[in-house]
Structure formats: C-alpha cells, structure tokens
Amino acid sequence: MSVLRGAARAVMKAIRVTEFGGPEVLKIEAKVPIPNPEDHQILVRVHASGINPVDTYIRSGTHNIRPALPFTPGMDSAGVVEKVGKAVTHFKPGDRVYSVRTVTGAYAEYAVVEEPYVAHLHKSLSFEQGAGIGVPYYTAYRSLILRANGKPGETVLIHGASGGVGIAACQIARALGFTVLGTAGTTEGIELVLKNGAHKAFNHREKGYLSKITDATNGQGPDIILEMLANVNLENDLNLIKTRGRIVNIGSRGTIQISPRFTMGKECVVTGVMLMTSSPTDWAQMHGALRAGMEQGWLKPYIGTSYPLEQASQSHTEIMKDSGHKGKIILKS
Structure with a gap:
C-alpha cells in the first residue's frame, strides 16, 4: 500500500545540504517532510537516482545554480508516480517514470517533478537504468x-x-x-x-x-x-x-x-x-527520440556503481576521480 495513502507517515529519508562544500556536506536526514505536487507537478516514489558531475558543482557552490539552503540535490530519478497535480494530463498514479530534473531533489525517497521533465520508463528497463537516462x-x-x-x-x-x-x-x-x-x-x-x-x-x-x-x-x-x-x-x-x-x-x-x-x-x-536551456520544442524532440530508443532496444544505460542513499558522499567522491568513469553511478532509495 502507498505510504501516503495508507497511513500516517508524512516524512521521508533524504539527503540534505545545509552548507556548500565537499562531499562531506551530503547528510542523510530521516524526517524530511514529503513534498506535495502543485497543479502541473508529479510526486514520484523514487527507487533510484543518478549522480552527475553537475550535482557536485552545485553542492560545492561553484555552479551558477545556487539553491537556497538547505536543499536536496539531484536531477535524475526513476520510480513510480505516487500523486499528480490537478493539471497533469499524461501521467497517473502507478506509472513507471524517470525524470531529467526535479523540483525538490532526487536524492530522496520522494521527489516532485514538473510534467515536462518526466517521461514513461519502458518495462524493459530497471529503475536503476531509468535513473541513468536523464541528464x-x-x-x-x-x-x-x-x-x-x-x-x-x-x-x-x-x-x-x-x-x-x-x-x-x-x-x-x-x-x-x-x-x-x-x-x-x-x-x-x-x-x-x-x-x-x-x-x-x-x-x-x-x-x-x-x-x-x-x-x-x-x-x-x-x-x-x-x-x-x-x-x-x-x-x-x-x-x-x-x-x-x-x-x-x-x-x-x-x-x-x-x-x-x-x-x-x-x-x-x-x-x-x-x-x-532547452526549449519546449527541444524537450519534445528529445523525449520522442529516447522513447524510440527504449522501444527499439538500443537505449540501455550501463550502471557502473550503485550506492545506498546513506552513501551519497562516496558517490560524489567517485564521480570526480580522475580514473576514467565506467558507466553511470546510482543511488538506491
């Protein structure tokens, strides 16, 4: 049964950043409020999230994107739709999806995403692979x-x-x-x-x-x-x-x-x-091309390393090593 519909849990585990800095600023918190989606938004129960170099730049405070503190990092996620806003038209609770960006951060058990940046995850791909699609x-x-x-x-x-x-x-x-x-x-x-x-x-x-x-x-x-x-x-x-x-x-x-x-x-x-900076037309073209890739079978994310959510700091250390990346690094929640 859904956590939100079933009982009484209104909190989740999530990584929180309370100050900009090195990987050590990524801290797990167990009682972060589960966010609610607005009209054009979707709440996703996150099963896996992807680690990208840009996440480390944002975490360190060196990127031109500087979220208000505290924040939960992460753009790429994959999971199941939990709840949709009243203006959402292409998704419903229970759908398997992946995201290219999030509103509330992907390094968490739940994340809110805007409808234009989420897509259906093909049944042939795992959630870990889905978290490797986005960025x-x-x-x-x-x-x-x-x-x-x-x-x-x-x-x-x-x-x-x-x-x-x-x-x-x-x-x-x-x-x-x-x-x-x-x-x-x-x-x-x-x-x-x-x-x-x-x-x-x-x-x-x-x-x-x-x-x-x-x-x-x-x-x-x-x-x-x-x-x-x-x-x-x-x-x-x-x-x-x-x-x-x-x-x-x-x-x-x-x-x-x-x-x-x-x-x-x-x-x-x-x-x-x-x-x-992609336009709505760009997003539509990219969604269509990658949907075709899933349907035709050539889009197959290769997962290099998976970490539990609690080891987010290790994932950021690994992705910035100058040793040659081998596939996508994933957090499992």
Missing part, C-alpha cells in the same frame, strides 16, 4: 543532434566515452547511422565503449593516440567531436577536427588558453551545451 542521454542527444546538427554518415569522436554521457552518445550515434569513435583511459573502459556502439576506441592515455584517430578518418579528422573535458583536450580537438567540423564542449573543469587561429584555418565551430 546523460538528453545531453548526448542535444549535443550531437541539436547543437552539432549531426547527420547520419558523419564521423563523431566521443572524447571520454566510458562515462554516463559518453556511453549514451555512443549508443545514440550508432543507432542513428554515424561512424562512432570513442576514447577511454583504461582497457576496461575501451572494451565498454566498443560494447556500447563505438566502431573503434582509443586509449587517451597512450602517446600518439591522436595520430591513430586521424588515420582512422583517412587523415581528415572527425566531423564532430563531443568533448567531456575541454580544459584538457580542446587544443588537441582543434588540431584534430575536420575542416568545417563542429566541437561541442559538454564538460570542463578549468580554463584553457588557445589561439583563435585554430578556428580560422579549419573554419570549425566550437560551441557548448547546457541541457536546461
């Missing part, structure tokens, strides 16, 4: 299709392809007809990239790996580069990219100094991506 797959699709204007038949290099966004990008690009190249930092990571759609994979810790990528593109370079660590790789990307190619910066952990002449000689485009 990674929507960012990957937005980067490749909406920002890079990628076309089937083009070659895409996914730099840092063994993490959550990278694996999503490999699967999407392969399904849509791209030639897919990926990089990773370990033998295990390279195997994972190949299993998830890359035609070829390269170890970015090996000397000379950029020359191997150039050779794999017949000396022309890739049409598109999806870059997860721009502060380290952007100068190399500008040398590597095909003439009139496109580089999409998805992640960066610092600054880099480059010469504008790199962009002049190649006439290439360097752009960034910020998922939450």
